[in-house]
Amino acid sequence: MSIDLDVWEIVIGLEVHTELATRTKLFCAAPNEFGGEPNTNIDPLTLGLPGSLPVLNEQAVELAIRVGLALNCTIDRSVFSRKNYFYPDQPTNYQISQFDLPINGEGWLELPSGKVIGIERAHLEEDTGKSTHVGGGGRIHDATYSLVDYNRAGVPLLEIVGRPDLRSGDEARAYVSELRAILVAVGASDGKMEEGSLRVDCNVSVRRHGDAELGTRCEIKNINSLRSLGRAVDYEAERQIDMILAGERIEQQTRHWNEDEGRTLKLRSKEQADDYRYFPEPDLVDLSPSQEWIDRVRADLPILPAARRHRLCEQSGAEIAQAALIVERGLDDLCLAALSFGADPSRTITHAEHNLSDPKAVELDPEMFAKLTNMDAQGTLSSTQTKTVLAELVQLGGDPAAIADTHGFKAMDSGELDAVVDQLIAENPEQWQRFCEGDPKISGFFVGKVMKATQGQADGKVVTGLLTERIPTTAKE
Amino acid sequence: MTAPQESSAAGAAALTIAASVRSGERSALEVVKEHLEVIGQRETEVHAFNLVTTEHALAAATAVDQLVAQGEDPGPLAGVPVAIKDNLCTRGVATTCSSKILEGWVPPYDATVVTRLAAAGAIMVGKTNMDEFAMGSSTENSAFGPTRNPHDLGRVPGGSSGGSAAAVAAGFAPISLGSDTGGSIRQPAALCGVVGVKPTYGTVSRLGLVAFGSSLDQVGPFANSVAEAALVCEVIGGHDPADSTSIPQAFPAVSEHLSDGVAGMRIGLITEMMGEGIAPDVALRIRAAAEALAAAGAEVEEVSVPAVTYGLSAYYLVAPAEASSNLSRYDGVRYGLRVDAPTTGEMMELTRTAGFGDEVKRRIMLGTYALSAGYYDAFYGTALKVRTLIRRDFDQAYERFDALLSPTSPTTAFAFGDKTADPMSMYLNDVCTIATNLAGHPAMSVPYGLGDDGMPVGAQVLAPALGEVAMFRVAAVLEGSLA
Numbered sequence: 001m002s003i004d005l006d007v008w009e010i011v012i013g014l015e016v017h018t019e020l021a022t023r024t025k026l027f028c029a030a031p032n033e034f035g036g037e038p039n040t041n042i043d044p045l046t047l048g049l050p051g052s053l054p055v056l057n058e059q060a061v062e063l064a065i066r067v068g069l070a071l072n073c074t075i076d077r078s079v080f081s082r083k084n085y086f087y088p089d090q091p092t093n094y095q096i097s098q099f100d101l102p103i104n105g106e107g108w109l110e111l112p113s114g115k116v117i118g119i120e121r122a123h124l125e126e127d128t129g130k131s132t133h134v135g136g137g138g139r140i141h142d143a144t145y146s147l148v149d150y151n152r153a154g155v156p157l158l159e160i161v162g163r164p165d166l167r168s169g170d171e172a173r174a175y176v177s178e179l180r181a182i183l184v185a186v187g188a189s190d191g192k193m194e195e196g197s198l199r200v201d202c203n204v205s206v207r208r209h210g211d212a213e214l215g216t217r218c219e220i221k222n223i224n225s226l227r228s229l230g231r232a233v234d235y236e237a238e239r240q241i242d243m244i245l246a247g248e249r250i251e252q253q254t255r256h257w258n259e260d261e262g263r264t265l266k267l268r269s270k271e272q273a274d275d276y277r278y279f280p281e282p283d284l285v286d287l288s289p290s291q292e293w294i295d296r297v298r299a300d301l302p303i304l305p306a307a308r309r310h311r312l313c314e315q316s317g318a319e320i321a322q323a324a325l326i327v328e329r330g331l332d333d334l335c336l337a338a339l340s341f342g343a344d345p346s347r348t349i350t351h352a353e354h355n356l357s358d359p360k361a362v363e364l365d366p367e368m369f370a371k372l373t374n375m376d377a378q379g380t381l382s383s384t385q386t387k388t389v390l391a392e393l394v395q396l397g398g399d400p401a402a403i404a405d406t407h408g409f410k411a412m413d414s415g416e417l418d419a420v421v422d423q424l425i426a427e428n429p430e431q432w433q434r435f436c437e438g439d440p441k442i443s444g445f446f447v448g449k450v451m452k453a454t455q456g457q458a459d460g461k462v463v464t465g466l467l468t469e470r471i472p473t474t475a476k477e
Numbered sequence: 478m479t480a481p482q483e484s485s486a487a488g489a490a491a492l493t494i495a496a497s498v499r500s501g502e503r504s505a506l507e508v509v510k511e512h513l514e515v516i517g518q519r520e521t522e523v524h525a526f527n528l529v530t531t532e533h534a535l536a537a538a539t540a541v542d543q544l545v546a547q548g549e550d551p552g553p554l555a556g557v558p559v560a561i562k563d564n565l566c567t568r569g570v571a572t573t574c575s576s577k578i579l580e581g582w583v584p585p586y587d588a589t590v591v592t593r594l595a596a597a598g599a600i601m602v603g604k605t606n607m608d609e610f611a612m613g614s615s616t617e618n619s620a621f622g623p624t625r626n627p628h629d630l631g632r633v634p635g636g637s638s639g640g641s642a643a644a645v646a647a648g649f650a651p652i653s654l655g656s657d658t659g660g661s662i663r664q665p666a667a668l669c670g671v672v673g674v675k676p677t678y679g680t681v682s683r684l685g686l687v688a689f690g691s692s693l694d695q696v697g698p699f700a701n702s703v704a705e706a707a708l709v710c711e712v713i714g715g716h717d718p719a720d721s722t723s724i725p726q727a728f729p730a731v732s733e734h735l736s737d738g739v740a741g742m743r744i745g746l747i748t749e750m751m752g753e754g755i756a757p758d759v760a761l762r763i764r765a766a767a768e769a770l771a772a773a774g775a776e777v778e779e780v781s782v783p784a785v786t787y788g789l790s791a792y793y794l795v796a797p798a799e800a801s802s803n804l805s806r807y808d809g810v811r812y813g814l815r816v817d818a819p820t821t822g823e824m825m826e827l828t829r830t831a832g833f834g835d836e837v838k839r840r841i842m843l844g845t846y847a848l849s850a851g852y853y854d855a856f857y858g859t860a861l862k863v864r865t866l867i868r869r870d871f872d873q874a875y876e877r878f879d880a881l882l883s884p885t886s887p888t889t890a891f892a893f894g895d896k897t898a899d900p901m902s903m904y905l906n907d908v909c910t911i912a913t914n915l916a917g918h919p920a921m922s923v924p925y926g927l928g929d930d931g932m933p934v935g936a937q938v939l940a941p942a943l944g945e946v947a948m949f950r951v952a953a954v955l956e957g958s959l960a
Contacts, residue, residue: 044585044586047811047812048806048811049584049585049811049812050566050572050574050579050582050584050687050688050806051565051566051572051584051586051588051684051685051686051687051688052684053683053684053719053720053721054721055718055719055720055721056721082802084801084802084805084848086805086808086822086825088808088810088821091806091811092805092806093805093806093808094802094805140820140821140822141820141822142820143820143821146821148810273850275849275850277801277802277845277848277849277850277853278848279798279799279802279848279853279857282690282691282692282722282799283688283691283721283722284721284722285721285722
């Protein structure tokens, strides 16, 4: 990237739409299921038939409250409004959403880095159907014909509006990643970006460090993965900086991320705000969740990713970045359980970070994992042997000592190894002299000899240590 | 021509029919055939119906008779023919809202009120004509031609539920259902000389009622007597979990209080609805009604409810605003009329241009404007405040009074074309009824004699939210005072 981050500040605010994992749609009993033959998950309300009326889904409200509490939001009295606009995949030509009074007010989220990102609101609304424009340029204006599938119409969405507190593509990715972990943890969403369960609209602007005002922002749509998010932010920031440097004015636009071309393209200007003619939805009543309900939901919340990271750091001495990875893999409970069985903290974290990427690792028996970390720490097994045993433990289970035995990994007595080393030095005075003089190549000669003598039971690093110990003081100087 | 006196002399026909069908004395089939015959005789000149559902009615009547034969009770409206306003969804039977835009659409479900009527043994004989999407006060705005007042074919039946009012007045069915957004049950009831009830908002389910102004719309009955109207309210009313604005309780038990009288009740005559704009012969009849109530032992006084004078202005912002959104679904994409065009956008535009009549377009424009950015606060926002004021003024009046009295309509039925050239004069016809909808309160119209032109006059009885018992007691006394 050619952005000079000493001069420029990138300002990013994300709007994340998540489909709530309810059994039925937001305002009717039609199923909320991904896929399926077009226009099968429908009923009179989904099609906007005359005379149909919405009835709010209690499960959707509860999930919205769960997310709100997990994001430290206020849970408020809220009102549904109609957002009026004509589009064929919107069956009534208005979307029922929350406008001035959302269910979840101000909140915040903590990134693994410790940075706190503000949440403006998280409100309930219904999803639209899906249009396919056939022929012409593939857009509604020039298509030969258009097909509409209303299966998705009316699926509950929670729109989580973040404050423009993010400052880089990486940070934006970390935010979405954290948000997704929270949504999955509270059971609100399956978090699948590729199935559209999680959709990210990204507002990007740039300014020079020290500028008080925010720059004009552009909204980027069609971001379908975390990777795209980072790329899109970087591309868009560079585009805007280039324009400013060229003396051009940034126009407020909605832009489309083209994954193949790796760039954003103008969809439409937002200089004139759309007039959605919002007004309170007269077919629904105010939503005022009782304090008892909110308290019950709060009591039922699982421990959230940020708290899990902090807990792991405190109990194991892990670095926050290590903890973030381990929590993301869902291995923190395993590590904590292993520690309770007396596992070596440092080895526990190291293995969880580097050697347990297999999804099956979550099923490890913590007691056996603890035992292995100690065999490793005490030099009972070499690091290579430990890895072999660990891999087998993950796949097949069992006792690490028994696995080591079946491989013939014998416990080497350190006195035994001392004797072997001393004997080799005595037998190879010439090579020993070169070792003492600091010839790096000769180290391998001794390690090889030791391995041969011990049938591979010795730990290479330990052998090198023993050799180094034996260099006469004079030679070292 | 049926004289108004004869209509009321028909008495509680629905109750008589139900009793005789339940006892096996008469067959539902015979009752239905009789009514179909009356329809056959006069429907061509009255045009109360968009569709007469003969086959459906005969089949339903046969089913009722089978129940009776099996010793089962078909319900309190056994064998009673009903006419259903054509903005109430009927499964398998076209529902048009008297609009070209719903051409060919057949609902896959029944409105809750239709389900409840059928469960009580009532038999639908047809779907009644109306002003398109219930927008109008004369039924002249129907895409299928106007309904004529059975008492004088040269005059309008009122609207928007003109077909339902005319159907009862003409003897096509002893009861019918209408919807009332700003007076669309009460005003045609008054003009056709029948009883018409707009219940408290939320007491009758709106599921399956094609929406006009969702926060104002309410379904209610027409009948030739207060007792029949009371029974129908009890049958169609009560909580419906499928309507989020439905009040979770049973409809007030009005039938058992019809003979309670009004002795000791405090009744206010609304000052603002007795002066300017009210025809003297109508005002005279309402004063006579007030005197009749006083003679029956009520304390009757004039009372001012100042905010009602703003009702019309507020209504013509709130109702069109909601309508502009409710009617946006008619776009040719999923059902109803479609006018083909090269692009989707043009198809929607041409479909809506061809499918909606002038009054509907006028209100969509008005409502769209009222909700637009920059105008919302001045128009829709202010209208909502006026709504609160109206409720407050009514609440103050109801601290002193159990019920209120006024004319239902400022005039008797007017001639065709009288008000179509000037929408404002048409809107003014609803001046007495509109405030009730804005407040969400119940009100009903009871025939109270004739005007100078020999046409029926309706007295409107108003009550606070869920005050239906008081309202029906007053209505029953008024009805009795004419006999």
